[in-house]
Amino acid sequence: MIDLKLLRAEPDVVRESQRSRGADPTVVDQVLDADATHRAALADFEARRAEQKALGKEVAQASGDAKQQLLVRTKQLAGQVKELQASADAAAARAVELARSLGNIPEPGVPSGGEDDFTVLRQEGEPRDFGAEGVEVQDHLAIGERLRAIDMERGAKVSGARFYFLTGVGARLELAILNAAMGIAQDAGFTPMITPTLVRPETMAGTGFLGAHADEIYYLERDDLYLTGTSEVALAGYHTDEILDLSSGPLRYAGWSACYRREAGSAGRDTRGIIRVHQFHKVEMFSYVTAADAAAEHARFLEIQERMLQALELPYRLIDTAAGDLGSSAARKFDCEAWLPSQERWMEVTSTSNCTTYQARRLAIRERGDNGTTPVATINGTIGTTRWIVALLENHQQADGSVHVPEILRPYLGGLKRLEPVA
């Protein structure tokens, strides 16, 4: 949720933010309206309630006839107070609901527009010239099957479309990627965390995932629990309702978890292989940081992600996501996209968002300042996922059907330098 004080003081900033996201700027006026209504209703209720409390004290001291007379008045007041409270509560609920529908305000420099309006900031590494090397490019599934690393057919048999088994070297490769990611995060000062993947509705709603993309989320009705699509949910929920001490720097966590996504709106997209699946694993960085330091921490996240990409020897480009594709919580989002040789396109492998104080305000996570408490900022970002297997297999495939293993993964693969096809 954005800061209502900012909204009152500078509604134009928020209107402009809405426009750049392709959202409705008139919501701003609805919020202002609802906010004014709420404050008026609240003042009415509070005045009447103060009266009731004062009379209540007199009742306690009075006796006999005087008391009976007071009780007549005070009973009448009680009814009024109850009504005023109900309407103040209703007004508050409406104001908050409207305010919550406003997206975070994009950082200066974020391109406006939708999914295709991103800016390419730079490219690192060159895609290999497979033709010149005499390599006939295979896609990750073909490679994975030759290595006996990926089994889609049995995944579908057991669980349905977009499920898979990672077998043998495939399973080891995933563990290697995630362990390497965990290692990099730990070296960068992040506390390793293994998080719950089932969360209560309050947590899911608090982290902002039940908004526009609620369709994407698995829900267990019998238990009233949601399956998380990222450990960000649990890590953001971790400090809900707390006042943090950030005087010695940000709180940094690296969460390892299974992730579940329904992929409801993406029928027909990326149907082959494990690019887009219902269940995968991910190592996610998450920081709680003083608002003023949020952009610097965001830059740090990007640097760590690039360290991982470079360690895995993948060519990639960096994009600055457009306002309309930020998601409601983010003020800025950088994606790293690795080259996908079989499709000759770039494929998202990491994403890092600066949510500024938007998420923390909603979750009531603050720190103590000189005059009272202030919401902290939250930053999240990927370091490794199952999808990296795709980039790895394709970019490191060799003419003989084997796959080169980058140095960083070898300790986790018993020293293997190449993954060899199984006859």
Next chain:
RNA sequence: GGAGACGUGACUGAGCGGCCGAAAGUGCAUCCCUGCUAAGGAUGUGAUGGGGUAACCCAUCCGUGGGUUCAAAUCCCACCGUCUCCGCCA
């Protein structure tokens, strides 16, 4: 699954209809004392929202949500959570 106990501020913990936003202690902050440290003394120390130029004032909050009452941390109901014992499973 059965039986019971309990959820109060940063923490421990008292309060069980009005004098309670809440005793006491710990911690923390400032000051005093002290050669340094330790010990000691004094004062202060919750959050959220609203109003005011300001000192400050008002309201709300004792797990969450309802209810009873003129009045609820305190009584009633539901839910969530924690702990103990028994059973069951591993």
